[in-house]
Amino acid sequence: MNHVDGNAMAGPLSEIFAVDLSKASGTCASCGLVGPVAGLRVYGPDPGLVARCPGCDEVVMRLVRGPETAWLDLRGAVSLRIPLGP
Amino acid sequence: MTKWQSARLIETRDETPSARTLVFDVPGWPGHLAGQHVDVRLTAEDGYTARRSYSLATTQGVELTVQRLEDGEVSPYLTQVMEPDDQLEIRGPVGGWFVWRPDDPAPVLLVAGGAGIVPLMAMIRTRRVAGVATPFQLIYSLRSPEQLYYADELRKPDPGVEASLVYTRVRNSRLTAADLPGPGPDCFVCGPTGFVEAAADLLVGLGHDPARVKTERFGASS
Known part of the structure; x- marks a missing residue:
């Protein structure tokens, strides 16, 4: 299956967060690689978006949008460093 | 939100x-x-x-x-x-990651595969409107001249914008390292996923800092 990248998560994540999470820097829980959410390999969009680490291919983030609910699974990320501007 | x-x-x-x-x-x-x-x-x-x-x-x-x-x-x-x-x-x-701001003075390298030219054209047009002299170089890989977007603007690029059109079907070869300049500029690469990964690998192979190579993939090639 052909993937896109974490830039494509900016819109779906903007529904949930007030800041742009695609430029946040994440740390992979599997291999420790640090990089922008925009650089993750993203598969989807159905049944949900699955974002994998470009270093080890483990799942970092999953986002499933239901009719009235969004499910965000972040267990593959140790942390997200989110720039908030001045 | x-x-x-x-x-x-x-x-x-x-x-x-x-x-x-x-x-x-x-x-x-x-x-x-x-x-x-x-x-x-x-x-x-x-x-x-x-x-x-x-x-x-x-x-x-x-x-x-x-x-x-x-x-x-x-x-x-x-x-x-x-x-x-x-x-x-x-x-x-x-999307706030794959962006260029006209107040950033660093030289810019744009690498487009097919329809990947679109956000890069926005950068070239924004540079023009802002009236800045930031050096821009565009490498635009496409199958043939019939596929060229924004032909009038790209055949006569703005002063300070160097545009190279690589017609892969005409010369019967994909983008290679010889088409790309060495390290120095901030790089923006956009196109189908396979193109972007190949081009980003070529840039890193030429010595570009991976942290200065920003990429945007839009999936399968047409």
């Missing part, structure tokens, strides 16, 4: 036989940065919805350039059916 809002088509321009630019009026649009995109949502009469992401082609208003995919669900509508005054839903602007 970014909400879906209604966008009304006001003008179209054919770029190639299979791609067209659509200009929308979006009341209350907040403005955006070069490189950002929007999500587009179409809803059928039975309630079925389809959503796609498209890059903004300029920072002067909401303009998208859409390549028609013959087996596509959304692009045939946008390129062949939709007429001025028709509406769709737009969410954006979104």
Whole structure:
């Protein structure tokens, strides 16, 4: 299956967060690689978006949008460093 | 939080036989940065919805350039059916990573594969509007001259913008390291996933700092 990248998560994540999470820097829980959410390999969009680490291919983030609910699974990320501007 | 809002088509321009630019009026649009995109949502009469992401082609208003995919669900509508005054839903602007700001003085290398030229053209146009002299180099890989977007602007690029067109079907070879300059500039690479990964690997192989190679992939090649 052909993937896109974490830039494509900016819109779906903007529904949930007030800041742009695609430029946040994440740390992979599997291999420790640090990089922008925009650089993750993203598969989807159905049944949900699955974002994998470009270093080890483990799942970092999953986002499933239901009719009235969004499910965000972040267990593959140790942390997200989110720039908030001045 | 970014909400879906209604966008009304006001003008179209054919770029190639299979791609067209659509200009929308979006009341209350907040403005955006070069490189950002929007999500587009179409809803059928039975309630079925389809959503796609498209890059903004300029920072002067909401303009998208859409390549028609013959087996596509959304692009045939946008390129062949939709007429001025028709509406769709737009969410954006979104994406704050793959962006260029005119106050950044660093030289810029743009590498486009096919329709990946769209957000990079927004950067070239934003540079022009801002009146800055930041050195830009564009390497635009496409199959043949018939596929060239923005032909009038790219055949006579702005002063300080060096544009190279690589016609892969004509010369019968993909982009190679010999087509790309060495390290120094900030790099923006956009195109189909396979193209972007190959081009980014070539840049890193030439010594470019991976942290200065920003990429945007839009999936399968047409």
